[in-house]
Amino acid sequence: MNPPESNRAATLRDVAALVGVSPRTVSRVVNDEGGFSDETRDKVLEAVEQLGYRPNVFARGLITRRSRTVAFVATTLDDPFFPEVAQAVQRAARAAGLTMLLAVNEHDPELEVELLEQMEMYAPEGVIVFPAAGDAEHLRPLLDRGVATVVVDTPLDHDRAALLVSDLVGAGRIAVEHLIGRGCRRPAMLTNDQLDVSSDPRQQGFVAACRHAGIDEPTVVKAPATTHGGRQGMALALEVVPDLDAIFAYNDVMAIGAMQALTARGIRMPDDVAVIGCDDIALNTMVTPTLSSVRNDRKQIGQEAVRLLGALVDGRRFDEPTVVPVELVSRQSG
Amino acid sequence: MNPPESNRAATLRDVAALVGVSPRTVSRVVNDEGGFSDETRDKVLEAVEQLGYRPNVFARGLITRRSRTVAFVATTLDDPFFPEVAQAVQRAARAAGLTMLLAVNEHDPELEVELLEQMEMYAPEGVIVFPAAGDAEHLRPLLDRGVATVVVDTPLDHDRAALLVSDLVGAGRIAVEHLIGRGCRRPAMLTNDQLDVSSDPRQQGFVAACRHAGIDEPTVVKAPATTHGGRQGMALALEVVPDLDAIFAYNDVMAIGAMQALTARGIRMPDDVAVIGCDDIALNTMVTPTLSSVRNDRKQIGQEAVRLLGALVDGRRFDEPTVVPVELVSRQSG
DNA sequence: TTGTAAGCGTTATCAA
DNA sequence: TTGATAACGCTTACAA
Numbered sequence: 123m124n125p126p127e128s129n130r131a132a133t134l135r136d137v138a139a140l141v142g143v144s145p146r147t148v149s150r151v152v153n154d155e156g157g158f159s160d161e162t163r164d165k166v167l168e169a170v171e172q173l174g175y176r177p178n179v180f181a182r183g184l185i186t187r188r189s190r191t192v193a194f195v196a197t198t199l200d201d202p203f204f205p206e207v208a209q210a211v212q213r214a215a216r217a218a219g220l221t222m223l224l225a226v227n228e229h230d231p232e233l234e235v236e237l238l239e240q241m242e243m244y245a246p247e248g249v250i251v252f253p254a255a256g257d258a259e260h261l262r263p264l265l266d267r268g269v270a271t272v273v274v275d276t277p278l279d280h281d282r283a284a285l286l287v288s289d290l291v292g293a294g295r296i297a298v299e300h301l302i303g304r305g306c307r308r309p310a311m312l313t314n315d316q317l318d319v320s321s322d323p324r325q326q327g328f329v330a331a332c333r334h335a336g337i338d339e340p341t342v343v344k345a346p347a348t349t350h351g352g353r354q355g356m357a358l359a360l361e362v363v364p365d366l367d368a369i370f371a372y373n374d375v376m377a378i379g380a381m382q383a384l385t386a387r388g389i390r391m392p393d394d395v396a397v398i399g400c401d402d403i404a405l406n407t408m409v410t411p412t413l414s415s416v417r418n419d420r421k422q423i424g425q426e427a428v429r430l431l432g433a434l435v436d437g438r439r440f441d442e443p444t445v446v447p448v449e450l451v452s453r454q455s456g
Numbered sequence: 457m458n459p460p461e462s463n464r465a466a467t468l469r470d471v472a473a474l475v476g477v478s479p480r481t482v483s484r485v486v487n488d489e490g491g492f493s494d495e496t497r498d499k500v501l502e503a504v505e506q507l508g509y510r511p512n513v514f515a516r517g518l519i520t521r522r523s524r525t526v527a528f529v530a531t532t533l534d535d536p537f538f539p540e541v542a543q544a545v546q547r548a549a550r551a552a553g554l555t556m557l558l559a560v561n562e563h564d565p566e567l568e569v570e571l572l573e574q575m576e577m578y579a580p581e582g583v584i585v586f587p588a589a590g591d592a593e594h595l596r597p598l599l600d601r602g603v604a605t606v607v608v609d610t611p612l613d614h615d616r617a618a619l620l621v622s623d624l625v626g627a628g629r630i631a632v633e634h635l636i637g638r639g640c641r642r643p644a645m646l647t648n649d650q651l652d653v654s655s656d657p658r659q660q661g662f663v664a665a666c667r668h669a670g671i672d673e674p675t676v677v678k679a680p681a682t683t684h685g686g687r688q689g690m691a692l693a694l695e696v697v698p699d700l701d702a703i704f705a706y707n708d709v710m711a712i713g714a715m716q717a718l719t720a721r722g723i724r725m726p727d728d729v730a731v732i733g734c735d736d737i738a739l740n741t742m743v744t745p746t747l748s749s750v751r752n753d754r755k756q757i758g759q760e761a762v763r764l765l766g767a768l769v770d771g772r773r774f775d776e777p778t779v780v781p782v783e784l785v786s787r788q789s790g
Numbered sequence: 791t792t793g794t795a796a797g798c799g800t801t802a803t804c805a806a
Numbered sequence: 807t808t809g810a811t812a813a814c815g816c817t818t819a820c821a822a
Contacts, residue, residue: 133815144793149817157791179577180517181815184798189514189578199543200738205533209560221574224558226543240555243513244523244578349742378742385744404534408683408712410719410744467799478809483801491807515799518814 132173140169152177183245192431193223193241195234195251201375202403203420204252210424211250218428220247227254229316235260242269248431250274256317258283270434272427277321284430285443287323288418290400293448294327297370297398297416300450302335306368306396309337312355312380314372315344324400328370347372352379360387367395368456374399374406374415381409381455396456411454418448466507474503486511517579526765527557527575529568529585535709536737537754538586544758545584552762554581561588563650569594576603582765584608590651592617604768606761611655618764619777621657622752624734627782628661631704631732631750634784636669640702640730643671646689646714648706649678658734662704681706686713694721701729702790708733708740708749715743715789730790745788752782 134145134152141148143162150158151166152175158166169175183189192215196204208224215222223241227234231254238249238261248270253261258278265271265280274286294311301309311328325342332340341363345355352371356379359366371377377399381391389395391411399406402417423446430444468479468486475482477496484492485500486509492500503509517523526549530538542558549556557575561568565588572583572595582604587595592612599605599614608620628645635643645662659676666674675697679689686705690713693700705711711733715725723729725745733740736751757780764778 135815145816146793146818147791150792153817159791162791176573176577178518178815180514180521180523180579181798182817183514184512184518184800184815185817187514187798191578199533199539200536202534202536202539205536205539208558209533212558212560216571216574221578222558224542224546224556226546237550240550243510244525244555245514382742405739405742408716408739409742410716469799479799480801480809481807484808487801493807496807512799515814516801518799518816519801521814 131178132175133178134175136173137166137169137175140173141165187245188247189221189245190219191221191223191244191246192428193225193238193244193246193249193251195225195227195237195241195249197227197229197252197254199226201373201401202405203373203401206403206420207252207424210421211427212424213421214425214428218432220428227252229254231255231260235264238264242267247435248272250427250431252276253278256321270431272430272434274423274427281439282434284434284440286423286427286430286446287443288423288446289448290323291327291330293400293416293418294324294329294370295331296327296448296450297400298328298331298335300414300452301368301370301396301398301456302331304392304396304456307337308363308366309368309370310341310343310359310363310366312343312345312352312359312369312371312376314347314376315351316347322372324370324372341366345376347376349375349379349382352376352381353383354379356380356383369395369397371397371399374401374403374413377413377415377455378405378409381411381413392454392456398450398456402451406451406453414453414456415451416448417451418446422446465512466509467512468509470507471500471503471509474507475499521579522581523579524553525555525557525578525580526762527559527572527578527580527583527585529559529561529571529575529583531561531563531586531588533560535707535735536739537707537735540737540754541586541758544755545761546758547755548759548762552766554762561586563588565589565594569598572598576601581769582606584761584765586610587612590655604765606764606768608757608761615773616768618768618774620757620761620764620780621777622757622780623782624657625661625664627734627750627752628658628663628704629665630661630782630784631734632662632665632669634748634786635702635704635730635732635790636665638726638730638790641671642697642700643702643704644675644677644693644697644700646677646679646686646693646703646705646710648681648710649685650681656706658704658706675700679710681710683709683713683716686710686715687717688713690714690717703729703731705731705733708735708737708747711747711749711789712739712743715745715747726788726790732784732790736785740785740787748787748790749785750782751785752780756780 137148138145225237234254250272253276258276343355343359345351399415402415406413471482472479559571568588584606587610592610677693679685733749736749740747
């Protein structure tokens with residue numbers, strides 16, 4: 123009959139002793155398992171409150187082999203898109219009672235695997251990952267180990283993976299339709315040279331929509347997906363098609379680089395060249411001219427990712443990717 | 457005598473059985489506690505490798521009441537400064553074998569406390585926090601509970617806290633000295649209206665340096681620390697001091713808002729008004745004109761924060777704040 | 791509706 | 807230098 127020592131955190135036993143029930147009953151109430159009377163529940167919850175009882179995640183995890191966490195792997199935090207998604211994931215995770223583990227793969231698949239293995243030790247409910255590489259093959263061992271995984275914007279054929287993709291084909295199409303609609307006839311696309319280009323959905327959408335509009339061989343220029351790459355790519359595009367009148371960029375960071383290159387040459391936007399980016403980062407309203415962009419809703423992506431994870435944990439399987447819609451946000455640049 | 461079942465993760469016992477020693481010996485080797493022969497160590501490590509043994513963090517945490525994690529709380533991820541620090545913290549943490557837990561307080565002290573309590577359940581080695589409010593009093597209970605805590609850029613008097621601050625007084629001073637040096641005589645400061653203004657070190661540095669230069673009552677205007685707030689604040693400042701010739705802003709995001717307001721009025725930078733921001737975010741090179749700023753090295757902040765945490769855990773105490781130096785990065789705006 | 795007993799995989803304690 | 811044994815606080819299985 124030791125009284126609970128005040129400098130030790132309260133345990134299930136302490137609560138049980140205070141109420142006069144067994145630890146097992148307290149456990150049932152705390153985890154809302156059912157199988158107890160309303161009266162018992164009320165008394166237990168009161169004692170929990172009174173003692174400030176917090177379950178010990180280690181003792182729990184030792185048995186359940188699960189912690190109430192979500193591992194989130196972003197590609198980088200330099201591109202403001204990922205912080206926004208991370209924040210959305212945090213919110214959705216918190217609403218589900220989960221703590222977020224965050225890691226950044228820095229575009230390096232090996233680092234990604236290492237980080238995932240480290241996070242895996244904490245037995246998260248599951249993993250949400252923007253893979254470092256254009257494919258997600260390096261994630262296969264993880265999935266084979268049975269970890270519930272949501273893979274974003276990257277193809278992977280595995281029955282334990284849930285794929286979540288923005289409608290990037292739609293993004294390319296919407297951008298082209300908008301540009302055509304405002305009278306552009308010679309659009310070019312700046313794409314990410316890191317990617318397996320043929321499989322980039324934005325580009326597929328861009329090319330398909332161009333063909334649909336009667337532009338059979340639209341120009342596509344490859345460069346790094348950075349501001350600097352945008353400047354480079356823009357310079358190159360102007361060499362290839364000196365009279366181009368529209369640009370669709372892989373992302374906003376590249377688009378901003380392109381705008382800098384255009385400004386430096388005295389080319390006016392959108393009158394001479396209309397520019398549309400992709401992602402719609404907050405920065406777009408701060409540049410001059412403000413940048414039009416195709417937006418995918420990060421809040422929705424974060425929520426959907428956490429929801430898919432929950433479904434995976436509950437045993438659901440997904441044959442088809444879940445698609446998050448996109449929309450054009452029209453500003454000064456195009 | 458069960459052989460280790462192949463679908464169960466290997467445990468200390470499995471390794472011990474394979475080598476022919478006791479689990480305790482394996483534990484000693486794995487944790488490098490000493491008290492074993494070189495021969496034993498080699499055999500154990502080989503078996504660890506062979507079986508792919510990974511310590512169970514839950515079993516370990518149950519005893520040690522510690523997990524090898526660092527909890528990092530940022531204010532927001534909208535301001536690119538924090539993602540950069542987060543990445544630096546991740547790198548430093550990884551180098552120390554720690555996994556990062558990330559949370560965003562969204563400027564809300566109550567949310568911050570809740571998030572910290574949630575993360576605390578995972579018994580991190582310690583916490584690195586950019587407090588939500590201008591003071592860190594809401595962190596006092598956390599510290600009283602004995603959690604090793606590094607508090608960044610915010611005052612708090614507590615013997616278990618290590619304070620880490622950028623030299624923001626220096627930032628204000630450097631900015632003024634630079635502006636005076638380029639001939640400005642009527643500088644104004646845009647500051648964050650969320651803060652307890654009298655205690656903002658940037659402002660202290662700004663005012664002190666102005667006085668030192670013979671400007672006794674420098675103008676300080678309060679507005680939200682956002683782009684929009686920067687526009688508002690700039691408009692207000694121009695009403696108060698129509699002939700001002702220099703602006704020092706609380707952060708770069710505000711400075712960019714101020715630049716937008718100036719551009720909209722046809723006021724040239726830096727000829728009519730020189731603008732200097734604070735933080736030096738990547739965005740500064742993307743705006744027109746490029747924004748001069750006072751930079752604090754996030755890599756250094758992240759590293760230093762993790763280092764301080766380690767020292768706290770080892771029992772060291774810090775009476776004085778650790779100061780990270782700042783430097784002026786001069787660009788087109790001022 | 792409630793309780794009992796066992797054990798998860800590790801580290802701490804103490805003995806050899 | 808090593809090992810036996812006992813926790814750590816919880817959930818699972820089963821019994822009452």
